[in-house]
Amino acid sequence: MNVKSQLSTLKAYTPGKTTDEVKREYQLDKIVKLASNENPYSCSPNVLKAISQTDTLAIYPDGAAVKLKEAVAEHLEIDQAKLIFSSGLDELIQIISRAVLIPESNTVMASETFSQYRHHAIIEGAEVREIPLREGVHDLDKMAAVIDENTKLVWICNPNNPTGTYVPKQELIDFLDKVPNDVLVVVDEAYYEYVTINDYPQTIPLLDEYENLLVMRTFSKAYGLAGIRVGYGVANPALINKLDVVRLPFNTSTLAQTAAIAALEDPEFIEECVIINTNELQKYYQFFDQQKISYYPSQTNFIFLRLNESSIENMFQQLLEKGWIVRKFPNGIRITVGTEQENEELLNVLKEVIPKI
Helix, strand or coil, X not given: CCCCHHXXXXXXXXXXXXXXXXXXXXXXXXXXXCCCCCCCCCCCHHHHHHHHCCCCCCCCCCCCCHHHHHHHHHHHCCCHHHEEEECHHHHHHHHHHXXXXXXXXXXXXXXXXXXXXXXXXXXXXXXXXXXXXXXXXXXXXXXXXXXXXXXXXXXXXXXXXXXXXXXXXXXXXXXHHHCCCCCEEEEECCCHHXXXXXXXXXXXXXXXXCCCEEEEEECCCCXXXXXXXXXXXXXXXXXXXXXXXXXXXXXXXXXXXXXXXHHHCCHHHHHHHHHHHHHHHHHHHHHHHHCCCEEXXXXXCEEEEECCHHHHHHHHHHHHHCCEECEEECCEEEXXXXXXXXHHHHHHHHHHHHHHC
């Protein structure tokens, strides 16, 4: 079959090992997965109640997501016309890439960031311009320097996945001031709800000043709805209208829309999860400081350990054999912050593992 030649240079997204796979492979009774940044406390009880009462599954979902749009618009205090919904942010990345990129164009991003930005750019035949992070943070000055007349799209993951670092407010504004008006800047805020730092940019108000800005958020992380797939983008209505042409007609399911609305009605659940996450991160910081393991301070629900190549593989494998699934990268290991009990148990395991790496 004749398909795009660039597909031969890519691989399908490969998630980490499942708990069942690890159980079978290492003959373990208990597995703890801290690899995918899911909320260890699941979702609000409101969500489970709402979806259990849903009895319209034989009917196509509302393609316009009217009720969800009303709920999110009220939550953000914005015009509904500024919203587009997607099956998780993965689909929105695909929608944006398909709508904006062409073979003659290029896109700018960090070299150590969410892999799907690059993946979809290559599928669309665009040139990818990757700029290394500076101490784990987007180097916006160098990213601005490589923008030219063929640049169509810039990606900023803030806080960044996999490092957990963030771009401060003034740095982002200075960057936006440098970017030509016809270049779309997408700020991926998948971990927005976990941020506690004071100088993190509040991007929604910036949309009125920068019409080339699009903000992405999701219900997959803090809201605990990763398994039900619903994310959204916020941008000026003219851009949203164009992106809606690319969006599939029924891309967010009835259950997804129902769950997201119910999740928004329980802000106390999010507040509690964020407090626990922040406290647990401090325990990780204290432990890794004592162990002299380098890491990036995080504004997310994960922590990234900066390790050399041999230590990465060694730590990953030892943890795996003991029933702990984490995520490895070429320059380190990412550990999702689990429950208080899971974190305590993992730190005890790491006391055994670290001397051997």
